[in-house]
Amino acid sequence: DVKVTQSSRYLVKRTGEKVFLECVQDMDHENMFWYRQDPGLGLRLIYFSYDVKMKEKGDIPEGYSVSREKKERFSLILESASTNQTSMYLCASLPATLRQPQHFGDGTRLSIL
Amino acid sequence: AQSVTQPDIHITVSEGASLELRCNYSYGATPYLFWYVQSPGQGLQLLLKYFSGDTLVQGIKGFEAEFKRSQSSFNLRKPSVHWSDAAEYFCAVGASLTGTASKLTFGTGTRLQVTL
Numbered sequence: 001d002v003k004v005t006q007s008s009r010y011l012v013k014r015t016g017e018k019v020f021l022e023c024v025q026d027m028d029h030e031n032m033f034w035y036r037q038d039p040g041l042g043l044r045l046i047y048f049s050y051d052v053k054m055k056e057k058g059d060i061p062e063g064y065s066v067s068r069e070k071k072e073r074f075s076l077i078l079e080s081a082s083t084n085q086t087s088m089y090l091c092a093s094l095p096a097t098l099r100q101p102q103h104f105g106d107g108t109r110l111s112i113l
Numbered sequence: 114a115q116s117v118t119q120p121d122i123h124i125t126v127s128e129g130a131s132l133e134l135r136c137n138y139s140y141g142a143t144p145y146l147f148w149y150v151q152s153p154g155q156g157l158q159l160l161l162k163y164f165s166g167d168t169l170v171q172g173i174k175g176f177e178a179e180f181k182r183s184q185s186s187f188n189l190r191k192p193s194v195h196w197s198d199a200a201e202y203f204c205a206v207g208a209s210l211t212g213t214a215s216k217l218t219f220g221t222g223t224r225l226q227v228t229l
Binding site for chain 1 (some may be wrong): 117122145147150154155156157158159160164181189203205215216219221222
């Protein structure tokens with residue numbers, strides 16, 4: 001089974017802090033994704049990466065950046081956290097094979113105070 | 114751009130009753146369609162997927178979904194609901210990003226409550 005691991009289940013940070021959310025997958029997948037989930041809005045794509053050191057903006061990239069230095073690890077960075085970034089963050093991975101579903105981690109619930 | 118509509122925010126059914134969760138999509142080409150389930154505090158688990166072929170697809174936990182192109186729908190069904198099915202259900206449509214990477218656009222979810 002594919003395992004996507006997010007380093008923290010719950011995280012509390014303060015406004016203005018730099019925040020790192022980490023995601024690791026164990027199946028050598030080429031593609032990785034970061035989503036945020038908010039009530040009534042479903043999941044929205046922040047950034048994705050289709051290869052090491054490659055990144056592309058999703059639908060809501062403002063206020064976020066990402067890093068992919070190794071194939072198995074994809075980090076989401078909040079450069080200066082704000083209260084409107086309080087949310088559930090979900091990481092997913094996808095192999096570079098046609099007709100495959102994305103596999104999700106358990107999520108990080110981030111609170112910015 | 115693709116979009117997904119799940120018209121029911123919240124549904125309550127009795128244990129043992131049948132279930133149908135609605136999903137309508139908008140996409141210019143043949144879509145990739147998915148249903149995911151999310152239990153409280155958990156990530157998303159894939160229930161089933163449709164890429165092509167047979168329009169009735171079977172998934173895990175006794176769920177099935179039917180792709181109807183003429184109605185742009187991909188409704189999820191289960192003949193007899195169990196209390197453990199209480200969760201939030203997300204329909205998603207996939208569109209190609211690169212050759213083998215697809216972007217998922219999600220609906221806003223349907224929360225299922227099961228009464229005993």
